[in-house]
Amino acid sequence: MTLTASTRRRSGGSGLLMAAPALLLFGLFGLVPLVGVVALSLARWDGLGSIGWAGLANWGDTLTDGATWQALGLTVKVMAVSWLVQTPIALALGVFQAPRGRVRALFAVLFFLPLLLSAVAIGLTWQALLDPSFGIGATPGLHWLAQPLLGSPDLALYTVIFVIAWQFVPFHALLYQAGIRQIPTALYEAAALDGAGPVARFLHITLPQLKYTMVTSSTLMLVGSLTYFDLIFVLSGGTGGPGTATRVLPLAMYITGFQAHDMGRASAVATLLVVFGLGLSMLMTRLSGFTRMDSQQEGM
Amino acid sequence: MRRIPVDGNPGKLAGPRIRRVLASGVVLTAAITLAACGTSGPSGSAGNSSSKSLTMWALNDQTILKDSVDAYNKDHPDAKITLRLFANDDYKQKLRVAFGANQAPDIFFSWGGGALNDYVKAGKVDALTESGAGTGRFTPSVMQSATFDGKVYGVPANGLAPVVLYYNKKVLADAGVEPPKTYDDLLAAVKKLKAKDVVPISLAANSKWPTLMYLEYLLDREGGAQVFTDIAAGDAEKWKDPAVTEANQRLQELAKAGAFGDNASSVSYDQGASTALLYTGKAGMELMGTWEYANIAKAAPDFLKDGDLGYTAFPSIPGGAGDANSIVGNPSNFLSLNSATKNKSAALSYFKDYVLDDSQVDSYLAAGSVPPVKGLESKLAAVESFTDKDWLTFVYDLVQNAPGFQLSWDQALPSDQADPLLTNTDKSFLGQLAPADFGTNMSKAGS
Numbered sequence: 001m002t003l004t005a006s007t008r009r010r011s012g013g014s015g016l017l018m019a020a021p022a023l024l025l026f027g028l029f030g031l032v033p034l035v036g037v038v039a040l041s042l043a044r045w046d047g048l049g050s051i052g053w054a055g056l057a058n059w060g061d062t063l064t065d066g067a068t069w070q071a072l073g074l075t076v077k078v079m080a081v082s083w084l085v086q087t088p089i090a091l092a093l094g095v096f097q098a099p100r101g102r103v104r105a106l107f108a109v110l111f112f113l114p115l116l117l118s119a120v121a122i123g124l125t126w127q128a129l130l131d132p133s134f135g136i137g138a139t140p141g142l143h144w145l146a147q148p149l150l151g152s153p154d155l156a157l158y159t160v161i162f163v164i165a166w167q168f169v170p171f172h173a174l175l176y177q178a179g180i181r182q183i184p185t186a187l188y189e190a191a192a193l194d195g196a197g198p199v200a201r202f203l204h205i206t207l208p209q210l211k212y213t214m215v216t217s218s219t220l221m222l223v224g225s226l227t228y229f230d231l232i233f234v235l236s237g238g239t240g241g242p243g244t245a246t247r248v249l250p251l252a253m254y255i256t257g258f259q260a261h262d263m264g265r266a267s268a269v270a271t272l273l274v275v276f277g278l279g280l281s282m283l284m285t286r287l288s289g290f291t292r293m294d295s296q297q298e299g300m
Numbered sequence: 301m302r303r304i305p306v307d308g309n310p311g312k313l314a315g316p317r318i319r320r321v322l323a324s325g326v327v328l329t330a331a332i333t334l335a336a337c338g339t340s341g342p343s344g345s346a347g348n349s350s351s352k353s354l355t356m357w358a359l360n361d362q363t364i365l366k367d368s369v370d371a372y373n374k375d376h377p378d379a380k381i382t383l384r385l386f387a388n389d390d391y392k393q394k395l396r397v398a399f400g401a402n403q404a405p406d407i408f409f410s411w412g413g414g415a416l417n418d419y420v421k422a423g424k425v426d427a428l429t430e431s432g433a434g435t436g437r438f439t440p441s442v443m444q445s446a447t448f449d450g451k452v453y454g455v456p457a458n459g460l461a462p463v464v465l466y467y468n469k470k471v472l473a474d475a476g477v478e479p480p481k482t483y484d485d486l487l488a489a490v491k492k493l494k495a496k497d498v499v500p501i502s503l504a505a506n507s508k509w510p511t512l513m514y515l516e517y518l519l520d521r522e523g524g525a526q527v528f529t530d531i532a533a534g535d536a537e538k539w540k541d542p543a544v545t546e547a548n549q550r551l552q553e554l555a556k557a558g559a560f561g562d563n564a565s566s567v568s569y570d571q572g573a574s575t576a577l578l579y580t581g582k583a584g585m586e587l588m589g590t591w592e593y594a595n596i597a598k599a600a601p602d603f604l605k606d607g608d609l610g611y612t613a614f615p616s617i618p619g620g621a622g623d624a625n626s627i628v629g630n631p632s633n634f635l636s637l638n639s640a641t642k643n644k645s646a647a648l649s650y651f652k653d654y655v656l657d658d659s660q661v662d663s664y665l666a667a668g669s670v671p672p673v674k675g676l677e678s679k680l681a682a683v684e685s686f687t688d689k690d691w692l693t694f695v696y697d698l699v700q701n702a703p704g705f706q707l708s709w710d711q712a713l714p715s716d717q718a719d720p721l722l723t724n725t726d727k728s729f730l731g732q733l734a735p736a737d738f739g740t741n742m743s744k745a746g747s
Contacts, residue, residue, distance in 0.1 A: 046716075047400045048422040124571075131573050132563035133582060151506055151565030153730060237506045238389065239719075242565045243727045258393045260716040261418075 034274065041267035058264040068269065070244065071252040078161060078248055079225040085165045086172055086221060093169065094176025095206065115170045123234025126163045150235060153245040160232055160246050167231065172217045179213030180206060215288040219281060226277050229254065249273055352379035352643055357395065358409035360385035364663045365457055368654045379646055399424055406641040412445035412454060412634045413711035420448050426637040427451040433651040441705040442631035442672040454634030455651050459590065459669030460699050462629035463513050466592060467585040467610045468578055471498055475584065480615045483550065490559040493584045499561035502583035504569035508722040509710055511729045513587050516628040516709055517614040518547035524621040525704040532712045536746030539739040548728045548735035555729055565730065572599065579603040587614070589629050590695055593668045604687055613698060627698060628706040632672045670695045720745035
């Protein structure tokens with residue numbers, strides 16, 4: 001056959017064609033709004049009247065406002081604590097679910113349920129559950145839970161992080177479960193022959209083999225918590241309260257834009273979020289060698 | 301995983317031609333979807349409606365208002381009003397975005413005050429007159445909330461909603477407490493109720509705006525109505541008035557005395573827990589708008605029937621500059637006219653002949669709500685239920701005798717100050733702010 005050259009060219013074009021829908025959608029719904037937001041951050045607009053030029057005033061206001069930095073601090077706290085809480089639990093659940101078996105499958109289905117609910121439903125449910133007067137704290141034996149878990153400025157953020165974990169641990173457990181099932185059983189068999197116990201097998205086979213799963217899960221977790229909004233919005237009654245104790249950066253952006261109607265400043269906060277998120281995911285991929293994606297199963 | 305062979309050649313994946321066809325199919329689908337996105341949106345809105353029909357937006361709890369639209373549509377089968385009802389929480393944002401995108405309804409529902417004035421200043425709302433919309437039949441103090449620069453921009457659409465102090469008669473009697481008449485009575489009542497192990501005053505502080513009601517009344521009693529009137533008129537320096545600081549001091553004094561229990565900051569109003577605390581006897585009192593009466597009637601009809609619900613005006617502050625008869629709250633909700641509407645005369649005839657007409661007034665009274673219409677005495681006298689009659693007369697007299705009816709601050713101020721206001725109120729309540737810092741922060745936000 002003498003098709004090699006033309007086939008290659010054709011398959012190159014077809015590759016581009018295949019990528020076109022994704023590129024088109026990303027361009028329209030990703031890049032265009034992004035450019036719009038950066039442009040708006042230089043403008044003065046209340047969402048109603050005409051748009052006026054503001055220069056760098058919005059940026060000056062945003063960067064010198066203590067509230068922005070407090071919101072950023074809270075966001076970082078949510079990210080870090082979420083990772084610390086979710087990763088071990090998700091890993092443990094993943095290890096538990098990975099082997100086949102009916103009981104495990106049943107538990108896997110039960111664990112998976114929170115992920116099927118919408119964030120608003122979860123928020124409203126937990127808000128009712130955590131109500132100190134009529135929630136679970138009113139149950140005999142559980143009176144120690146009758147505390148202002150969502151109302152105390154010291155506890156509210158951790159309560160929110162707990163509910164976020166409740167929602168997302170199943171997803172990450174699923175990632176780990178899939179990761180563990182990919183590990184060749186030959187490795188475990190060989191280790192067992194060499195006399196390695198379950199702990200040693202977990203530490204020396206499962207964990208190293210899960211490296212890239214962990215990177216994926218952590219990236220999703222960190223970048224996800226950076227932009228996390230809906231559950232916190234519902235749990236705090238749309239205010240990021242008590243006071244500003246749960247006003248993370250995305251919530252601050254929403255309140256500035258859609259409650260105070262200062263689209264310029266809200267766009268500046270949004271741009272800040274984009275830069276921060278982009279930097280974070282680039283850092284993650286670089287640090288973890290994710291882009292190189294070396295095979296862990298060479299020679300197998 | 302192996303894909304199912306398409307060309308009947310087992311084991312071989314789909315050839316490049318099929319792949320290309322598939323790919324272009326996907327692109328086509330995407331293009332169609334995108335094109336569809338560009339033209340969708342509410343049809344028949346003000347900007348592009350050609351027929352004689354009208355669109356109207358309101359909140360989904362406005363069932364009586366909906367009846368007036370139904371009545372209008374019955375009389376005008378060829379030029380109907382399409383009513384869309386929304387949940388309370390994000391209605392304001394939705395309306396704002398719709399106006400920004402020229403997709404706003406012809407008639408819209410609002411709270412009057414600063415938020416409505418935003419639209420007026422942007423030239424989005426038409427002024428209404430006595431001859432056009434019949435604005436003269438409504439209570440004048442209520443119309444203040446929709447009057448800007450001497451022109452009226454809305455007609456009241458539902459009942460008067462001043463904020464009053466509700467109490468559970470049984471709980472107060474058990475603790476040997478009389479309904480408080482002065483601030484000192486209130487403090488004394490708080491101590492006695494606390495000793496009885498009930499929450500003295502139920503407060504949904506998680507929602508923030510219920511806490512603001514205290515500051516509104518405390519400032520009004522302490523410093524008189526003029527302080528906030530000046531602030532609302534744009535004088536942000538007035539936030540530094542000593543009376544503002546004193547109002548915050550008293551709020552914090554109440555909180556420190558345990559007036560709101562330990563859990564108020566967790567209670568969200570929309571969950572109904574603050575109302576439930578009152579009618580289940582776990583709390584003694586609650587400060588809330590008159591809509592709470594209908595909520596209680598719905599949630600605990602027996603509590604109402606047994607006559608256990610008491611209500612009174614907010615306590616006075618002896619020595620304060622304010623009038624003890626003054627009230628704060630939401631005078632009413634308003635319906636306003638989008639200036640881009642193509643069918644002005646139809647909208648005006650709806651305002652004039654259907655909004656709060658005779659049957660509407662009767663419906664509101666039957667639901668325990670007093671509409672802001674002049675000369676209601678005879679209708680009130682005709683109400684049959686004693687519980688309702690007492691309540692309706694109380695609200696009507698309260699409004700009639702009030703020298704001033706201050707619109708809730710979060711509605712009265714321009715919307716860019718509403719969030720700083722609520723946040724600073726919450727911080728003051730939580731004790732995170734010194735009383736004097738509230739005014740300093742607000743004057744900064746308002747300037």
